[in-house]
Amino acid sequence: MSSAFVLLFASITFSFFNENFLTPSNFSLILQQVAIVGAVAAGQTIIILTAGIDLSCGAIAVFASMTMAKLVQGTPGEGHPAGWSIWLAFPLGLAVGMLGGAINGFLVTKVKLPPFIVTLGTYNVFVALTLTLTKGTVPSIEMDPFLLTLGHYVNLGPFRITTGVVFVIAMYSFLAFVLRYTGWGRHVYAVGDDIDAARLAGISVNRVLMSVYMVAGLIFALSAWIVIGRVTVASPNTGSDLNLDSITAVVIGGTSLFGGRGTIFGSLIGAIIVGVFRNGLTLAGVDLYYQLLAIGLLIIFAVTVDQWIRKARK
């Protein structure tokens, strides 16, 4: 777990520059900030483990959140009745996320296009659908209390975090269990490691890939729930950075872009490392531009290490 060492090293380094860095309240803040990227990165991780990539994850998340919000809200002022019940709108939003993932999965497994191309295309499609749905405006709505659940605060000892953070940690724990201890998890690794070997070993490769993209779509929709809780509105613009930021978290977390290697918790640590760098550099008074530079160098460093490890093993 080299990423855990990077996190530890960065945290200690930043604490020298600002005494407020290594405090429970600051770390609570970092965790809240990285919860959304962390959640999306969970879905991104299982896709990257199969040697795929998802550039449409943020777009799926936003489209799912807009679906939930729009359905709950209805279309007031146009003679339409009030919105749907949250117990219909919420599952439907999750279903939209899964459907988005299923479309990606179908194009990857059946049409046999590279995941990069597929999700580059569907990214634009989902952005367009979102804009069509909202007509480009941010709907100002009284958000349903259930949709705001993951924005509530809880106190854990000296830490004050949101329920969203707890939800993300629970989700990671569940995924880590499934990946480590079930046949499905092992098949995900095997497909990403060597797809031909997996097929010859009798694994239904397409079924595994399809399920991975659908589960990831569901995770993106659940991430949208965290987004709504944090920003308290469903905005078509909140997810634009998530596409690449989630990949950043996965890569820094030590998962190989070539598939088959990596751990799910690495991605959460990767997301936290990015958060720690942003926060620490800010507290140290470093300009925002240099923060971007630091993250860029961090990505290149992470992938270089990954390549070294691969070479050393061969």
Next chain:
Amino acid sequence: MSKAPILQAVGVTKNYGRVVALDGADLELFPGEVLAVVGDNGAGKSTLIKCLSGAESPDAGQIILDGVEVSFKRPQDGRHAGIETVYQTLAVAPALDIASNLYLGREMRKKGPLGTIFRMLDGSGMRKAAKDHISALGIGTIQNISQAVETLSGGQRQAVAVARAAAFGQKLIILDEPTAALGVRESRQVLKLIESLRDRGMPVILISHNMPQVFEVADRIQVQRLGKRAAVVTPKTHSMNDVVAIMTGAMTVDKKDQALSPVR
């Protein structure tokens, strides 16, 4: 001694578009023997093997396993029927460990609710069983069953693939060019594995280009030519030069001089 063949192919035909890969090919594999299938490129060795293992379905002809006619649609069908195939390309996942590779695609679950409800895999059970399978084949060089396959040599990787086949093969094992990617010393390991499979009574079909290896381990040698069986000989009755001559069509062997019945 008249034994019934465990696996029999009768008049198997397979066309790829206008290319005739198999033109009424026959094959008989008898219990407890190593049957080598040799032939020039394009003689239909691989296609024949694919039809037997289920990777391809033949256009015409019969495949009879243990006296029952079978028709495989997918590789899984052949595997369920008890035919295990080790492919030329090392069909192992390099980042997974030896035990995971042995059980890839048919993992064991834990007993009780942990397995049925939580679908947990029986990691320690699989490692233990994998260790038994590996040592049963006399592969002493593999020490740690939790070792990633990519840390093994080519011969050891092939040994893992053969061990997987041996562990799950109920009826017979097909080895498709198992030594093609290996060095001399590693090929020797695999040949020893084939012999130890035979010693355990497991029938083996070996596809190979390597005549010395074929003559070393095979009980009978089936020579394929132009999509058909040209002859079946034994290492005792014919020389390597004879086999090459049959392959190229320079020599034909009369039916009564062939080894069409078991020799072991």
